[in-house]
Amino acid sequence: MPKFLVNEDGSLGARNDAHCVSIEHKLGIKASPTAVLQFGDHGGAIGTLVGEENRGLEYMFIMMNSARFSVGMQGIAVSERAYQQAVNFARERVQSRPVDGSAREAVTIIHHPDVKRMLMTMRSLIEVARAVAYVAAAACDTAHQHADDAVRKQSEAFYEFMVPVVKGWSTELSIDVTSLGVQVHGGMGFIEETGAAQHYRDARILPIYEGTTAIQANDLVGRKTVRDGGAVARGICAQIAGTEAALGQHGGAAFTAVQAQLAKGRAALEAAVAFVVANAKSDPNAVFAGSVPYLKLCGIVFSGWQLGRAMLAADAKRGEDPSFHDAKISTAHFFAEHILSQASGLRDAIVAGAAPVNALSEAQF
C-alpha cells in the first residue's frame, strides 16, 4: 500500500500514482484543458471515498442534473456573445447599396434585409432559450420552496420535463446562432482574430457533453413523457392553449399571427405526444427514431409559448418604454413566422418518418 498523500503532521506524503499523460487538442473551449489521466499504472493510486459507499451514482446525478441545466445556459451565453459581436460588426461594416434604392452609396450592412433576418434569427433564438430556461428555473425554486405540497409536486414534474429541453434545445440552437454570427461577418468571420469563429468552435461541444442531445431526447421521451402516459406534456399543451386565447383576445395583427402559429405548433406537439405514448411499448425503435425531432418540437413550441406570453407582457408595459417593448413584440412575431412555423414539419418527421430511419441495414450505409 502506498502512503497517504498528506501525512498526519500535515507534511506532504508520497506522490499519488495519478499522472496527466496528455492534453487533448480540441476544436474549442481551449481555456478549459481536457487531460488524459492515468491512475495506478506504477504501483497503484490512492482514492478517497466522498460520502457513503454505493451512493456514488446517485451523487453523480445530483451534479449531472444541475450540470445539464447549466450547459443549456452556456448555450444561451455563447449565443448572446455571438449576437452582440455580430450586431456591432453589422453597424460598422459598409457594403453595397440598399435593395430599395433608398441610398445611392453603400450602407452599413445592418440596413440589408438578409442581415436583419440573420440578426433577428439570432436574437429571437436567444430570447426564447432564455425565457424557457428562466421559466424552468422558477419552477425548480417553486418545487423546493412552495408551501403547498401539490404545487411543489406539479412544479417538480414541470421542471423535470423542461431540463432535457433546456439542455438539448439551447445547445442545438447555439450552433445555429454562432454559425450565423460567422455568416454576418462574411469573410472576416473566417479569420480567427475577428473572434466570431471562436464562438462557433466553442459551442460545438455543448450538444455533446453532460449527455448528448440524443441522450436528452431519450430522457424526454422515456422518463418524462411515456412514464406518466403524456400527462405532464398534455398539461403544458393546455397552458399553451390558454396563452393562445389571450393572444386572440388582444387581436392585433402580430398577436393573431403568433396565435395562429402557436395553435398549429401545439396541435403538432399534441399529435407527437399521442404518437410517442401510443407506440413506445410496441415499437420503441419507431418512437426513438423521432426522439430528437420530438425534443426540438418541444423546444420550438415552448419557445413560441413563452414569447407569446412575453409579447402580451410587453404590450401591457409598452408605455414605459415603447422602443424596447416594440422590439419584444416584433421578435416574438419574427420567431412565430420564421421558426415556430417549422413545427408541422417536425411532427411529420416524428409521426410519419420512423420507417425510413430504421430501414437500412448496417451494410447499406
Added chain:
Amino acid sequence: MPKFLVNEDGSLGARNDAHCVSIEHKLGIKASPTAVLQFGDHGGAIGTLVGEENRGLEYMFIMMNSARFSVGMQGIAVSERAYQQAVNFARERVQSRPVDGSAREAVTIIHHPDVKRMLMTMRSLIEVARAVAYVAAAACDTAHQHADDAVRKQSEAFYEFMVPVVKGWSTELSIDVTSLGVQVHGGMGFIEETGAAQHYRDARILPIYEGTTAIQANDLVGRKTVRDGGAVARGICAQIAGTEAALGQHGGAAFTAVQAQLAKGRAALEAAVAFVVANAKSDPNAVFAGSVPYLKLCGIVFSGWQLGRAMLAADAKRGEDPSFHDAKISTAHFFAEHILSQASGLRDAIVAGAAPVNALSEAQF
C-alpha cells in the same frame, strides 16, 4: 517606370513591388493559405493586362459563375467525407444497449435509432445536393451543345436558375452535415485528431466565399425569378407536378408518402414565387427579407423532386441490385418526411414573415 519582371533575353528582371505581408489565421481550409498582399508601396508594382481593356469584370464573371457551381460541389465533397467517416465510426464504437431490448450487451452505435437518423440526414442531404448539381450540370452541357436553338435557350435558363441554388443550398447544408458528423462521434468528434472537426471548420467558408448565401439568394430572387415574371420557376414547378403524378401511379407506400410531401412542397414554392413576383417592385425590402428562405425552399423542393425521380428509377432497376436500390428508395422517403416537410414553414417565413424582419431600427438591435 520599374523594369520588366522578365528581361528580353529571358533572364530575371527587377523584383516586382508586390509583397506578401501576412498569412491569415483561419478557422479552416488551412492547406489553402490566404495572404495579405501589398502592391506598389515601395515605388509602384507592374501589372499585366490579361485580355482586352475594360472587359475585366466580364471575364471575372465567367470565372465566378463557374466558381459558384464548383463551390457547391465543394459542399457536397466535404459532406461526403464527413459522412463516410461518421459511418465508419458508428460501425466501430460500442455504447449502450439497444432501446428495443434486442441485446443485453452494449452494441455498436449504428444500431441506435438516433444515430441512424443522423446518418440518414447526412446521407439524404448529400444525395439531394449531388442530384440537383448533376441535373444542373447536364443542363449546362445541353445549353452549349444541343442542336436545337430552343432547347439550348431553355436549358440555359434552367441552368442559370439552378446555379445560385447549387451554390447556396449545397454549402448551407454542408454545415449541417459536417456538424452531424461531429455529433455522431460524440466527445471524440471534438478532438482534432479524430478528423471530424476539420470538416466542420473547413465547410464554414463555403456559404461565404464566391458570394455569400445572401448574394446567391438576391441573384435567385432578382435576376432569376423577378426578371422573367417567375416563368422559369413556374416551368420547374410544372415539371415537379409531372413527377408527383408518376409517384402516384406507382402507388407504393413510400412513393405516395413522397408524392404527398412533394405536392405540399411544390404548392409552398408556387406561393413563394407568386409573392416574390408580385411584391418585388412595390416592396423590395419585404421580398428580400425572405430571399434566403426562398433559396432554401427552392433547394428543398428541387431536392425532393430529384429524389422522387431517383426512387422511380431505383424501383425500375431494383432487380439488378435490390439492396442498393432499396437504400435509394428509403433515402428518398426519409428526405421527404424529415426535410422536405419543412417547406410549408419556409413558405410562411417568406410570405408572412417580412414585417418583423424589417421592424427593428438600427438602435433597437
